[in-house]
Amino acid sequence: MSETWLDEIKWNADGLVPAIAQDAASGRVLMLAWMNRESLALTVQEGRAIYWSRSRGKLWRKGEESGNVQRLRDLRLDCDNDVVLLSVEQVGGIACHTGRESCFYKQYRDGGWTAVEAVLKDPAALYGKQP
């Protein structure tokens, strides 16, 4: 199978590119994570967002624990070939591990960061932990 489309991407020194996930319905920017070659290939193959977890050093099938899978609707590459943008259907309506819709819930206000969005689901429940 030709992998020219993967070769065209300018991976950074660690073999990664930033991947932005945007909600296909609401237009909200949900999160930014990182992808390596394998995770991007799998994202297309499986039709769902699969990132590379830099902290865990392994593939991260978004939603594997929480169930909040991101179904791929559209995939874009930028002019410099070093950033990808995923348009996704966010299952469960929650992308953030804090239980919020988007990871970008802290707003700059009066010289500080203020959490301005509601927690939709308790993270403990999200990750199936018993109280």
Added chain:
Amino acid sequence: MSETWLDEIKWNADGLVPAIAQDAASGRVLMLAWMNRESLALTVQEGRAIYWSRSRGKLWRKGEESGNVQRLRDLRLDCDNDVVLLSVEQVGGIACHTGRESCFYKQYRDGGWTAVEAVLKDPAALYGKQP
């Protein structure tokens, strides 16, 4: 002046964070660039997007050549404190140096990347070059 809000950000080894610019009106993700501490402070101070150009190694006042300034409407930080999201008014309606609205104009289709968005303005005109 207190700079606690800047200290809270987890800058990478190069002292940078990815900065996503989203059009406040259309919701389109326009581009991703990078910011260092100084550029983010100036972005807030001047109310316009000021990035750090990694290729040129200097501050990049978006629109300084093209006139396509990005006026800051909202600034967000993500849950991990390592990505910022700018909601902007894109002056001129063009963010990309190719003359397109968004830098994310290449779509994945049938195993390749296809440019799917129109050039709104000739880049030569955008940067004031004579033909």
